[in-house]
Amino acid sequence: MSESPRPARRKVVTDAVREAAPVLALLVLLALATLLPPDLAGVALRLESADRTRANGMDAAFDRLPERALVLVAFDADLGTYAEIRPVVRAAIADLQGRGARLAMVSFTAEGRALAVAELSRLQRLGGGVEEIADLGFAGAAEAGLIGAIARIVPSEAEGSIVEAIRSRGADLDAFALALVVSGGDLSVRSWVEQVLPRVPDLPIAAIAPTFLEPELAPYLRTGQLRALLATLPEGLAYADGVAAADGGRTASVGAMPMLVGLLVALGLIVQSLMAPLVRQSRPDRWRRIG
Amino acid sequence: MNGLFGNDFGGIAATWFAAAATIAVWSYLVGARTVFRLVQYLLAGLATGYLALLAIDEVLVPRLISPLLDDPAAHVALIPAAGLVAVMVGAAWLPARITAPVTGVLVGGIAALALGGAVLGTLLPQIASAILPADAARRSMLDAAAAIGITVLVVLSFTHGTTVGRLSGRATVVGRWLLIGGIGGWLGFLLVSRLALLVDRLAFLLGDWLGLLR
Numbered sequence: 001m002s003e004s005p006r007p008a009r010r011k012v013v014t015d016a017v018r019e020a021a022p023v024l025a026l027l028v029l030l031a032l033a034t035l036l037p038p039d040l041a042g043v044a045l046r047l048e049s050a051d052r053t054r055a056n057g058m059d060a061a062f063d064r065l066p067e068r069a070l071v072l073v074a075f076d077a078d079l080g081t082y083a084e085i086r087p088v089v090r091a092a093i094a095d096l097q098g099r100g101a102r103l104a105m106v107s108f109t110a111e112g113r114a115l116a117v118a119e120l121s122r123l124q125r126l127g128g129g130v131e132e133i134a135d136l137g138f139a140g141a142a143e144a145g146l147i148g149a150i151a152r153i154v155p156s157e158a159e160g161s162i163v164e165a166i167r168s169r170g171a172d173l174d175a176f177a178l179a180l181v182v183s184g185g186d187l188s189v190r191s192w193v194e195q196v197l198p199r200v201p202d203l204p205i206a207a208i209a210p211t212f213l214e215p216e217l218a219p220y221l222r223t224g225q226l227r228a229l230l231a232t233l234p235e236g237l238a239y240a241d242g243v244a245a246a247d248g249g250r251t252a253s254v255g256a257m258p259m260l261v262g263l264l265v266a267l268g269l270i271v272q273s274l275m276a277p278l279v280r281q282s283r284p285d286r287w288r289r290i291g
Numbered sequence: 292m293n294g295l296f297g298n299d300f301g302g303i304a305a306t307w308f309a310a311a312a313t314i315a316v317w318s319y320l321v322g323a324r325t326v327f328r329l330v331q332y333l334l335a336g337l338a339t340g341y342l343a344l345l346a347i348d349e350v351l352v353p354r355l356i357s358p359l360l361d362d363p364a365a366h367v368a369l370i371p372a373a374g375l376v377a378v379m380v381g382a383a384w385l386p387a388r389i390t391a392p393v394t395g396v397l398v399g400g401i402a403a404l405a406l407g408g409a410v411l412g413t414l415l416p417q418i419a420s421a422i423l424p425a426d427a428a429r430r431s432m433l434d435a436a437a438a439i440g441i442t443v444l445v446v447l448s449f450t451h452g453t454t455v456g457r458l459s460g461r462a463t464v465v466g467r468w469l470l471i472g473g474i475g476g477w478l479g480f481l482l483v484s485r486l487a488l489l490v491d492r493l494a495f496l497l498g499d500w501l502g503l504l505r
Contacts (some may be wrong), residue, residue: 016322027493034493035503083491084484110345118295118477125297140350143404155353194412195404211484215477223420225412233482233487255490262486 026265045260048241049234055264057221058092058239061178061206061228062099069177070165071101072153073133073154073191074192074202075110075119078184081210088236089119089182091243096180097132098247102162104176106135106153108145109186134162142187146195149173170180173200178227183209193225208236296499310500313492351376445470 017024065071073093077085096103105120107113120135137155139145154163154171154235169175173196181189189207196203206228209217214231221229230236295304296309312330319327355373358366378385378393447459448466498504 013322020320020322027317030490031493031497034490034497081484081488084487086491097387110342113345113349121297122294126294138345138349139344140354143401143408147404157353187385190413191408195407198408198411211480216478219417220413223416223417233483257491258493259483259486262490263483266482266486 010068026262029261029265030258034255034257036257038256040257045147045256045263047234047256047259048237049232050238051235052238052242054228054230054235055239055242057228058206058230058284059242061204062095062101064204065096065099065101065177067100069101070162070169071096071103071104071177072173072176072179073103074179074181075105075107075116076109076184076187077115077182077210078109078111078186079115081212082115082193083182084210084233085208085230085236087181087240088230092180092208093119093123093133094242094247101177102134102165103132104134104136104153104166106139106149108142108149109184110138111186112184113180130164133159134158134166136163143191145196146191147199150196150199173203176203179203179205181205181207183207183213185212188213188216189229190220191224193220197225206289207231220291294499306499310496313496441469445473 077089084090089181093103105116109117116135120133124132136158139149139153141148145226150173152171153173153175154166166175173179177191179196182260183189189205190208191215192205192207197205204227205225207217207226207230209229209231211232217226217229219233230239296305312333315323315326331467349430355369355376359369359373363370375396375398378390379397382390382394444462446466447463448470494504
C-alpha cells in the first residue's frame with residue numbers, strides 16, 4: 001500500500017525545518033539580541049574603527065570646500081549592499097548640509113536612481129533641507145553616461161536655485177567643488193577615476209563604498225586620485241559617529257548587540273570547524289597537507 | 292530603522308509589503324521553494340518594468356526622440372543612434388548580418404571606453420606611484436622589500452608540485468599560508484559586512500514593521 005500524500009508532505013516539511021533549525025535559531029538569536037539595549041554590547045564590541053585616518057580624510061576633504069560650495073552627490077549604490085553604507089551616506093549628506101554646501105544628486109545606474117529617489121523623499125518627509133538638494137535625475141548608460149555628464153550634467157527641465165548656480169558655472173562637472181560618489185557594485189568610483197578624472201583632473205573625488213570594493217579602491221586613495229574613501233563598516237561608523245558627536249545628535253547606526261552575537265556565533269563555528277577534525281582524527285599530516 | 296517609508300497609507304503599505312517579501316525570501320530556509328520562486332519572479336518582473344520605464348522616460352524620450360522631433364537639423368548625430376536603438380529593439384527578428392555589426396559597434400565602443408579608462412586612470416597612475424623616487428625614505432624601501440618578498444612567496448605557492456629543492460618547497464608552503472591568511476582576513480571583513488546587512492533586515496522587521504524598537 002502506498003503512503004498517503006499528507007503524511008509524506010508533513011515529513012518533507014518537518015525534515016526541512018529540522019535541516020534549517022540552526023539557521024532559524026541564529027535568526028531568533030539575532031532578533032533577541034536586536035531587542036536588547038545596544039549599550040550592553042559596548043563593553044565587548046566597538047564597531048567603529050579606532051583608527052580614524054580615513055574618517056579624518058573625509059573630514060579634511062569637506063574642510064577644504066569653499067563657502068556655499070556646489071557638491072555633486074553621485075548616487076550609484078546598489079540594493080544589495082546599500083544597507084551597509086546607509087548610515088555613513090546619511091551622515092555625509094547631513095555633514096555637507098551642515099557646512100552650508102549646495103548639493104545636487106545624480107545617478108548613472110537604475111538601482112542608484114531608485115535609492116536616490118528614496119533618500120530624497122525621506123529627506124523631504126523629515127524636512128531635512130531637501131530644498132537644498134537639486135535632483136539632476138538619471139543619466140543612464142553607465143560609463144558612457146558618465147562621460148556625457150562631463151560636458152552637460154543638468155537636464156534641460158531641471159529648475160531651482162542650485163540648478164541655476166550650476167548652469168551659471170557651465171552646467172558641466174567643472175561647476176562642482178567636489179564629487180561625493182556613493183558607490184555600488186554596478187558602477188563604482190573606479191569608473192569615476194578612470195573616465196572622469198583624466199578628463200576633469202581638477203575635480204576632487206571622495207567616495208563611500210561597501211566593503212567588497214575596498215581592495216579595488218584603496219590604491220586610488222594612496223595615489224591621491226581619491227581625496228577620501230570610506231569603504232568598510234568600522235571606518236564608516238567612525239566617521240558617522242564623529243558627525244553625530246559634532247552635531248550633538250545620534251546617528252542611525254548598525255545594532256552593536258546583534259553584531260556581537262553574530263560575530264561570536266561565527267567565531268564559534270570557525271573554532272568548531274577547525275577543532276572537530278583535530279579532535280576526531282588527530283592526524284598531524286592533515287595540517288601539513290594544506291600547505 | 293531605515294526610515295525609508297513614511298507613516299502615511301503608502302508608507303505603511305510599503306512597509307508591510309517589504310516585510311512580507313523579506314519573510315517570503317527567508318521561507319527558502321524551510322524549504323518553501325514555491326514561495327521563494329514567486330518572489331524571484333516578482334523581483335524580475337518589477338526590475339524589468341522599472342528598467343523599461345526608466346529607459347523610456349528618462350533616456351530614450353528626453354535624450355533621443357524629443358530632440359530629434361523638435362529640431363532634427365540640430366541633432367543630426369542622433370539619427371544613427373536612433374538607428375542603432377531600432378536595430379537592437381528588433382534584434383530578435385532581424386537577420387544576424389544586420390544585428391552583428393550593430394552589436395560589434397556597441398561592444399567595441401564599450402571596450403574602447405573601458406580600456407582607455409583603465410590605461411589612463413588606473414594603469415599609468417598606479418605604475419607612476421609604484422616607482423620609488425631616488426631619495427625614497429628607508430621606510431618606503433622596507434615596505435617595497437616586504438611587498439616583493441610576500442609577492443614572491445605567494446607566486447611560489449602556485450608552483451605546487453613543481454618546486455625543486457628543500458628551500459623552495461618551504462617557501463611554497465609559507466607562500467600558501469600567507470595566501471590563506473590574506474584570504475581569511477578579507478573574509479573576516481566580508482563577514483562583518485554581510486552580518487550588518489542581515490542585522491539591518493532584522494532591525495527593519497522588528498523596528499519599522501513590528502514597532503518593537505525605539
